[in-house]
Amino acid sequence: MAVQRVSIVTGGALGIGGATSHRLARRGDLVLLNDVDEAAAARTAAEISNDGGHCVVVAGDVTDADTVARIAATADELGPVDVLVNNVGDFRPAARDFLHSTPEQWHRMHQLNLAHVLSLTHAVLPGMVERGRGAIVNNATIEALRGIPGHVVYSAYNAGVVAFTKSLAVEVGRHGIRVNAIAPDLADSEQTPAALMIGNRDPDRVRTWVPLGRFGHVDEYARVIEFLTSDAASYVTGHTLPVDGGTLAASGWYARVDGKGWTNFPRHA
Ligand SMILES: NC(=O)c1ccc[n+]([C@@H]2O[C@H](COP(=O)([O-])OP(=O)(O)OC[C@H]3O[C@@H](n4cnc5c(N)ncnc54)[C@H](O)[C@@H]3O)[C@@H](O)[C@H]2O)c1
Numbered sequence: 001m002a003v004q005r006v007s008i009v010t011g012g013a014l015g016i017g018g019a020t021s022h023r024l025a026r027r028g029d030l031v032l033l034n035d036v037d038e039a040a041a042a043r044t045a046a047e048i049s050n051d052g053g054h055c056v057v058v059a060g061d062v063t064d065a066d067t068v069a070r071i072a073a074t075a076d077e078l079g080p081v082d083v084l085v086n087n088v089g090d091f092r093p094a095a096r097d098f099l100h101s102t103p104e105q106w107h108r109m110h111q112l113n114l115a116h117v118l119s120l121t122h123a124v125l126p127g128m129v130e131r132g133r134g135a136i137v138n139n140a141t142i143e144a145l146r147g148i149p150g151h152v153v154y155s156a157y158n159a160g161v162v163a164f165t166k167s168l169a170v171e172v173g174r175h176g177i178r179v180n181a182i183a184p185d186l187a188d189s190e191q192t193p194a195a196l197m198i199g200n201r202d203p204d205r206v207r208t209w210v211p212l213g214r215f216g217h218v219d220e221y222a223r224v225i226e227f228l229t230s231d232a233a234s235y236v237t238g239h240t241l242p243v244d245g246g247t248l249a250a251s252g253w254y255a256r257v258d259g260k261g262w263t264n265f266p267r268h269a
Helices: 015-026 038-050 065-078 103-131 152-175 194-198 203-208 218-228
Strands: 006-010 030-035 054-059 083-086 134-139 177-184 240-243
Touching: 006 015, 006 065, 006 103, 015 030, 015 038, 015 054, 015 083, 015 218, 030 038, 030 065, 038 054, 054 065, 065 103, 083 103, 103 134, 103 152, 103 177, 134 152, 134 218, 152 177, 152 240, 177 218, 218 240
Parallel strands: 006 030, 006 083, 030 054, 083 134, 134 177, 177 240
Antiparallel strands: none
16 A cells, blocks of 8 residues: 555544554555554554554653654654644543542653643654645544533643643644544543443433433544545645534533432433
């Protein structure tokens, strides 16, 4: 398969990132896959290569400066980078609420959700500017666009990702570089398995919360990333696209009448 583009995917082994690595490789991209889980990264790379695609792994925690430098150095060897998908993000470590959160938790949240997006983009951008083309997609969260009790810090840093996406798009548009984001909700992934999130509640109640009535498959998010990094989106920049089965449109967290926290299952309201 002839290589069409060089594309970096952080957290590219599993979940939405894994599905994205597969999709981009299938369309002919040489995928530079970064992941902290070395074994999972090797498995995904092997699957891609068995499929006839091309994948190079840079293992390591993307919140480490050294990993960012190794990703950038490997990208330089592979050729000009066309696509950067800043996918890594995590709602953990979570605190019970903001009152019980600690500066240590804020720091890790900042590293996992915002700082690496800036540092890897900063490392990759000069090559894109020099070449006069590039597409960047950041993975934010729907919680950047609505309030979520219990995940205040995660929400704040992801709102930073959304603002970064908008402002950078304005700065670099003249260089032919597009910058967009997706805002997922309810991906059935390793981080948020649907079975675990539903727990012992009636799975049928999911439809009272999600207009499309189900959790999303990781490939449904990857498809949107594929679109945003393709020429089909050549006039789309600066946007954050919710991929949420309609939850933002329907949004509503309800305080429980028994005072025991919040719920989005209306039977508890
Ligand atoms: N799952 C959801 O419903 C959901 C909702 C909103 C936003 N998101 C966002 O989507 C993105 C992907 O989520 P997911 O559910 O697919 O996650 P996941 O945890 O299922 O997969 C994440 C991948 O990234 C890797 N990874 C984790 N930390 C890393 C690090 N520091 N450095 C390098 N690799 C790392 C993991 O090993 C794994 O391969 C995240 O930014 C997350 O915040 C997910």
